[in-house]
Amino acid sequence: MRESKLLVYGATGYTGRLVVAEAIRSGLELVAGGRDPKKLAVLASATAAAPGLEIRAFGLDDPAGLAGALEDISVVLHCAGPFSRTALPMYEACLKTGTHYLDITGEIDVFEGLAARGAEAAEAGIMVMPGVGFDVVPSDCLIADLAARHPGGRYLRLGLAARSGASRGTMRTITEGIGHFRIRRDGAITGVRPGQLRHEFDFGPPPQTAIVGVLGDVSTAFHSTGIPNIETYLQATRTFVRLTRVLRGFGPFLSARMGQALLNRLIDRRPEGPSVAARRTAHAILVAEIEDAEGKRVAARVRTPDPYGFTATAAVAIAARALAGDVGAGYQTPSSAYGAELLREFDEVAWERIEDQATAR
Secondary structure (H helix, E strand, O other): OOOOOEEEEOOOOHHHHHHHHHHHHOOOOEEEEEOOHHHHHHHHHHOOOOOOOEEEEOOOOOHHHHHHHOOOOOEEEEOOOOHHHHHHHHHHHHHHHOOEEEEOOOOHHHHHHHHOOHHHHHHHOOEEEOOOEOOEHHHHHHHHHHHHHOOOEEEEEEEEEEEOOOOHHHHHHHHHOOOOEEEEEOOEEEEEOOOOOEEEEOOOOOOEEEEEOOOOHHHHHHHHHOOOEEEEEEEOOHHHHHHHHHHHHHHHHHHOHHHHHHHHHHHHOOOOOOOHHHHHHOEEEEEEEEEEOOOOEEEEEEEEEOHHHHHHHHHHHHHHHHHOOOOOOEEOOHHHHHOHHHHHHOOOOEEEEEEEEOOOO
């Protein structure tokens, strides 16, 4: 029998350190992994709550070494993005070693790529669940609950209003996908222009405008509910409105190599992530709206605490379930594996229904 051991890869990053601290508080058998042995040693020496924390330094560009590092690991919690570059090497190693794969991505292409390989994961007897943090646990559970209570939905719209800063890792992921705004139409993912779609959401009275954005639920909500038409939106804050205007004019340049290099240099000048003080007051509001073929709409809303803290809490809670053998083989979303009620297990999450809206589309 393999020991129930969790490897957190990317343990020295901003979110990775929060995840490691939460895993230690939860009493999990933990290994901290990453590329840089010096950073890992500093992390281990600074982790007073877990003296003797095991560390493993290895890269993702050595398949044999990577598989060797996972030989005695039952669950990987992958926290090193951008996942468009790092997810598949880690997944391939998990496939070889029979290790369950979790990550904290919010990237549509990563969700779709791993979903397409769900059958081979099931054959190998491993669970593959990307998006076990703020992306996409609260939204996936909110959507799954609403869809179960109101079957027959044809259109899903998800709105996000976040009162939170962003880490460098989050900004790099956003930068990599800049200008690639996508929705789902009749089951297929398709691109839209920045600012092309707007919608009103009740983030808290009165309704507020949101602009089409890029959230992983364009992928995951389809796999969780089967709803064929999905749009995701971000609250139309002054910053996001300005960004949308910039993308209309300079999107091609910013997506090119020179533009990406410029944006990454700007990101390097930012703080690593929100401060502890900022995270204490940070929160996010998600609103899901489902519409049927006759134009009847229903909606529900959830408020979560600080997205980074929630990511650590949710990711470790799901990892603990997997370590205990509570897994579903193959590709899973949080709600497909554990039900929409998973979200109700977390403190400081306020979940409420919004009155049904019998309005035509």
